[in-house]
Amino acid sequence: MAEGVLMLNVSDPPPSIHHTSSQERHSSQRKWTEKKPGTGKRKASFGNPENNSAKQRKTNTSDQDLNLKNETESRHKPVILASKSASKPKASPKKGHGEDKGHDRPFIKTSSLFRNNPEIPEVVSPAVTQLKEKVFTSNSFEELDLHPHLVATLNKLFLVTSMTSVQKETIPVLMSGKDAVVRSQTGSGKTLAYGIPLVQSLQAVRPKVKRSDGPLAIVIVPTRELAQQSFQIFQKLLKPFTWIVPGVLMGGEKKKSEKARLRKGINILISTPGRLVDHIKNTLSIAFSAVRWLVLDEADRTLDLGFEKDLTVILNALNAAGPARQNVLLSATLTEGLSRLASISMTDPVYIQVSDVDGSLKAAEPTPQTALQPDLTDSYAIPDKLQQHMVVVPSKLRLVCLAAFILAKCKFEKSQKLIIFVSSCEAVEFLVTLLSTVLCGKPSTTSKHQPPISFLRLHGNMQQEERMEVFQEFSQSNTGVLLCTDVAARGLDLPQVTWIIQYNPPTSAAEYVHRVGRTARIGAKGNGLLFLSPSETTYIDVLAKHNISLHEMKMNDILSSLKQDERFRGRGKWDSRRSAGAQEQEVRERATVLQTDFENYVHGSAESVQAAKKALQSFVRAYTAYPSTLKHIFHIRNLHLGHAAKSFGLRDAPKGLSAATANSKEKKKGKGKDVKRPLKKLTSRERVASLIRSEYSSGLDGESKSKKKRKKKKTNMENTEGKDVMEQ
Incomplete structure (x- = not known):
């Protein structure tokens, strides 16, 4: 008897559901074993993936219909053939060379990253004449009338010998006792530009400055990190002058320890605006009667963050208590808010602008109105490198x-x-x-x-x-x-x-x-x-x-x-193919594998899904907060929420961004009745359908408010009619 043949004594059994399904299973196994020898390597198609998949589905459907027709024509043959093939599925893991590595990875459960995306337009950058600013000059600090120990500190601790452009222009002006508004590119050494003349003037005070004298200089900065950084710079500058004490006040620190330091005495006080106002209102030991310097570093940012009222409180406290002082405003950008601040707090300031189209230096003494001409405010200097x-x-x-x-x-x-x-x-x-x-x-x-x-x-x-x-x-x-x-x-x-x-x-x-x-x-x-x-x-x-x-x-x-x-290798084997299409397809596969890893992590726990939704919500909130001058570019209508969800590892478009916020509020109030309701488990077909929908869905609620209102009204009317019938 031939090996692998099973003989059955069957004579036209009555058709039953179980027998039919068995035949279909054997038929599909036979089809798989017949198809297997030709599937050693799959051909890569680089055309439209949707068309290819549509053709493939059509071919598979026609093949299934043909097999089903043949199966119904002869009932006994399939049984013997199926028995032959029944021994072969054991060898089915020996697939084609290109497929054996594919099963190392889990099935990719993500919708296509490269479908239904908007076209990327051709970007043409307008020709601009960029402002140039020469960072370093050939002038050394020794040319200035500085204390020898201060020059030595700059050489040893800061490892600088020559001045930057902004330092060359600013230091002599400040050493002469004038107020100044300094505008220069970021990373050009503005902190030392005011720090050096400040330390030079305080170390020259006779009799020597004492700790008990209180604040002689106040430096206002917008953020805590910048306050800490400025404090460290002054610590280095004051190494030779130990009798001058720097100190820092900022949010997040203990007020009690800050009050203690203020009682002992701080000569150069670096602070964020909010914390300094807090101490002005609540700390009796702080006094501004001896203040000689006021420095507003990154002044435009201080105004942007809403510290304008705080600055007003600080200026009023200084004006009420102290004598005439020297004022310095520094920033990489110059705004109208800065102009107002300068006109309020300064007397005849020198405006220092060290960048120009040709890279030349310039410092002048214009009025605030001429200082804010469009060519100065609208153009920004960017570092050359x-x-x-x-x-x-x-x-x-x-x-x-x-x-x-x-x-x-x-x-x-x-x-x-x-x-x-x-x-x-x-x-x-x-x-x-x-x-x-x-x-x-x-x-x-x-x-x-x-x-x-x-x-x-x-x-x-x-x-x-x-x-x-x-x-x-x-x-x-x-x-x-x-x-x-x-x-x-x-x-x-x-x-x-x-x-x-x-x-x-x-x-x-x-x-x-x-x-x-x-x-x-x-x-x-x-x-x-x-x-x-x-x-x-x-x-x-x-x-x-x-x-x-x-x-x-x-x-x-x-x-x-x-x-x-x-780690992000796809299912296909593209190493041997060097065409542009094959390279692009490999990149797309790897990108999809990486996206799948992101989505698997996000959907691995309820906490990570909630974190992703919160991040998406905050992103949308920030998107709506762009100024009106940029609304034609950054408008919520242009934002596809379903696609934006993908960039946070969410597989599907959110049902409504307000839902998560509402749920979190209900949880806080203890009224979250609907929150504990278990999610409906989707079948594989339903989940694929929802994935396809998420490609097109914007994530907004499907029904309009008016439609929901009409539905509610209709339901209420039906309820009232039902009650009337019951009463009758």
């Missing part, structure tokens, strides 16, 4: 594109230090957890001995101690990624930062300048990358009006770095 780039990325691909860029710089290149600016605190928290888990969690075969990428976070909702720890850790590290809000955009000097990534576009050109100013400081090289969606590309024209020019970087070039990481 800063390379500025932009990339246009559809919303669905933002997350994988960011991850690919981080891998390219921090894993496959050496000594790269990145700062990523995000629009909200919740988004920072979520992205740090997501990126560190997915990018560092899986073992890599390509770089076993390479340490994992270090991810840090910095935002306003963190405790002060933690903020300072992160600031110090990132300052001292050689590599790493810092995700932060605009709390780190002003004045902070973080050494060796090579890339500034603006994941969410800034709300103004001035904010753009301050963000990219964290790199390419004091003549060093640096790079900037701005993420834009296809609907936001006109933002380039807005920046061009301020003499800022960006070079386009292609999204596919960034995603192609995933080919270097074997």
